[in-house]
Amino acid sequence: MPLGTLDRSPPPFFKQGPSALSKLMFFSAFSLFLMVADARFRITQPLRATVATVLYPVQWLAMQPVDAALYAGKYFTGLTEAQSASEGAARKLALQSLRAGQVEQLTQENNRLRKLLDLREQLATSVMAAEVLYDAADPYTRKVIIDKGLTQGVELGSPVLDESGVLGQVTRVHPLVSEVTLLIDRELAIPVLNVRTGARSVAYGDPSSGGDGLELRFMGSNSDVKQDDLLTTSGVDGVYPAGLPVARISRIERRAESAFAKIFCVPQAMVTGARHVIVVKPVGNQIPVRPEPPAPELPAKKGATK
Template sequence: MNEVFPRGPSLFTRLGFVLGFSILAMFADTKVESVATFRAYLTSLVSPLQYIANMPGVLLSWSASSLTSRQNLIEENEKLITQMTLMNEQLQRFVVLQQENEKLRTLLDAPVQSEMHKMIAELMAVDNNPYSHQILINKGAIDGVFTGQSVLDENGIIGQIIEVGTTNSRVLLISDVTHAIPARVSRNNVTVVVSGIGDLNELSLEHVPHSTDIQEGDMLISSGLGNVFPQGYPIGTISSIVRDEGQPFAQVKAIPSAKLDRIKYLLLLWPQSTAPAQAVSAVEVNTSLEPSQ
């Protein structure tokens, strides 16, 4: 008897085909250089869909802000004025200290650190893969974003750019298990390596000898080694140290300075020599903060 719906390939055959295709795709992704370019084209191709998917949240935020009462706006404005006044006072002291630092570096014949140019970016999406800590931001190649670029928030380092599309980019967070960053302890300049462990609220220090002079509460800042992250930016604070002589190294944990679970706005950094025209320098920021005469 003829079947009304003829049967296709068996489930085992389908499984074998999918597995074979997956292995072929993984091999091509690691061995064929043109695949990275193709992936960038795909990212640019789907970016309009990502903007459309992000549109309801933008509209809701706009509606909520439009319904904010006049009294709330007045109170927020007063707080911002107070914060700007305090920041201006700290900025005045910072400028003096910076000038003194440059003079000391000149006397010691040490190179003066170049200013970093900056640009504000906004979070578009969060990777839903629980084993990968990545986010998508709304700046891309047309804004001068490049692979390996440093990304921060108002508290410290968030991660680095790993993939650039035309209008958006993908950021690998410092909490990802594949991420590591050279750092130093601000108290005594001891160099360490800070790695992600797949936890947004905790980092790990790799291969720390038991005799290393570190303490709970020590601030970890970027060392500048590796030429990825500029030196001097906060990474985290040491939260626990376990020195078990039965283990070859101490077990050291740290809390990230950046709020990795509450990312909204981010800061992209450029060296002065490669900064795009739309990026602003520290001098321009300082000028914009100065009160009008």
């Protein structure tokens, strides 16, 4: 077959239609037309709404992992912040409780110091302010240690008072501190006076009542004593000034087989919680020394010239 008779046109399968440049120009013009038409007449708004409605479930499903991650991050962040806020609030509450306790304690100390000042003005004798440092180490005695000693002029046997009444007596003096035996100690006795009746007696530390009370001993079963009677210092021992509150009668036991009544008393002073006290000079040390009697005159000798 001669070559001239062959069909040189491409088969229909490989036909590509318009050229690429023609397609570019057509679609560019069509896109420009659509943009202008949409901007002026909004002709694609229904189509856009329809496409958005159809694609919303797909978008929602695609956003779920992102939303879950964001929610988990916010949850843990909020939990951490909540824990931090809770810890901060607990610290603030603890500090406020501590400050409230300190304010209450300072208020109580202020009131006690005011009462001590009032009591100090009522005493005619010289007094000295002191502070209780700690309780004595001996568990079988009721003693405390104060911060004043020989250097400050504390004398052995000096009465010790708090704002409510007699607390005890100085029984040992060191250069810088002193030991005070509380009036509830079993070895201490104090002469007292019943304010209502004027009867004198002696109160002893009572170990049988838990170590925090006094016992009024050697009072007859028919003695005129009543519950809530106030006992004060009688002043006859030369140690305690007269009229200082000591205790109140709390319980009276009268037994037919005993000639004496068993009388229990509650001390007026804070024997278990005193902090600020005053030390009073013993009354006996303030009594002026008895003057020496005058020497008797010798009789004149007989025959002596005048």
